[in-house]
Amino acid sequence: MTFPVVGMVGGGQLARMTHEAGIPLGIRFKLLSDTPQDSAALVAGEVVVGDYRDLDTLRDFARGCDVITFDHEHVPTGHLRALEAEGVPVRPGPDALVHAQDKGVMRARLDAIGAPCPRHRIVADPADAAAFAAEVGGFPVILKTVRGGYDGKGVWFVRSEQDAEPPFRAGVPVLAEEKVDYRRELAANVVRSPHGQAVAYPVVESRQVDGVCDTVIAPAPDLDGELAGQAQQLALRIAQELGVVGHLAVELFETTDGRILVNELAMRPHNSGHWTQDGAVTSQFANHVRAVLDLPLGDPRPRATWTVMANVLGGDYPDMYQGYLHCMARDPQLKIHMYGKDVKPGRKVGHVNTYGDDLDDVLARARHAADYLRGTITE
Structure with missing residues (x-):
């Protein structure tokens, strides 16, 4: 009997521990890792070192995999759509994963389904952030880059319009949220x-x-x-x-x-x-x-x-x-x-x-x- 092959994009500790959980079931893991020294790459049996941002690399990696999953949310959405169009099962799929990739998309969708969230909106510049602060009762407010943040990175606690300048230097949209009590x-x-x-x-x-x-x-x-x-x-x-x-x-x-x-x-x-x-x-x-x-x-x-x-x-x-x-x-x-x-x-x-x-x-x-x-x- 042939056991399935799970393709894991990302070689961090989450991939390492997911691989560990599959071992008792006889599940084979194939890993796409940034480097051979990544946490999961040190223990997985089949490791491909490559750039998850390159579509051809992803296509080559997906060959022989029964399903693709992730240890991070950073794979470009368009690449995942291309894999799905070619018949590769991607779980979670790009239509779901984008809500973890883009905080602006996440907030809009959560609003649409009536999920309770802090007051928020996309802001264009520090002056717009100050206007948002006035709308929610004044500073301080929280500013977040919509993509790429984790473990406190890409998040700013701002107390004034001047404090609000750094988030906009990244060149990506900025989400403003009220400071929740x-x-x-x-x-x-x-x-x-x-x-x-x-x-x-x-x-x-x-x-x-x-x-x-x-x-x-x-x-x-x-x-x-x-x-x-x-x-x-x-x-x-x-x-x-x-x-x-x-x-x-x-x-x-x-x-x-x-x-x-x-x-x-x-x-x-x-x-x-x-x-x-x-x-x-x-x-x-x-x-x-x-x-x-x-x-x-x-x-x-x-x-x-x-x-x-x-x-x-x-x-x-x-x-x-x-x-x-x-x-x-x-x-x-x-x-x-x-x-x-x-x-x-x-x-x-x-x-x-x-x-x-x-x-x-x-x-x-x-x-x-x-x-x-x-x-x-x-x-």
Whole structure:
């Protein structure tokens, strides 16, 4: 029997962990990577090094693949349409993926389907940004380039018209959004298959430091059950309306007056779902593989009362392996996931997962392990 070949565009840690989830199923992975040193390229069996922005490279890569999926959203929409026209299954397809590629397109579509969002509009220049600020009650406001931003890049917190000048230097449209008065950030992760089966994971709390996800708590503590259900239903509806196939992360604001607003969309496995590797019956990565192959989806329910994911960021202590002895001896239940990346200050090089019945204990264990591996604590 011939098992299918999944073509993964992008060689980062998401591709690495998705490849890992396919191994028990006998699924073959073919990787299009920028360099042989990318995280997934270090472990995948079949690696093509090439530029995903080149259509001929994509065409050559797609030969022999049963389906194409992604570890990032940056492949040009026109290239994906060309692959589809030539009979290559692309999941998620270009009509869905564009909503994760272009924040302006995303906001317009979410408005059209009635999804709750911060007030927003495209602005032409700093003066227009100041006019928008006046419309929403004054500065500060948030400015975002519509394409290319991630982990806080391409996002500006502006307090005046002068502050609003840098975003326009990139030469791409700029989206202005009101500054939301929010209690915390949440994420609703769902997975949808081509024939419409969908599953929803528990809504999580996502804690950010300097625009980068630092800690995820599953499920979100003290979240009203009705609001949690609204978030899951909203994410499932967005997945259906946009025709998403695979994993969809809907990043949300929980406002101080008890509402939820959509912040961002990601159509691939997502940092807010890394906890599922050890904390859910079926991980986000395994369900993404199942979805793009149109296999029945797995159970998204949690295995433990609480699961906490803490990102391990690079610091001034490059030999993280030496930290395993201490971390594993201190916490035999600790799960460490490293990405094979060179350690650089501030770079995501791995994450840890902890779980249990006492949230304070689970949080403390995750934070200790992440900080010890980074070298910010020594005991």
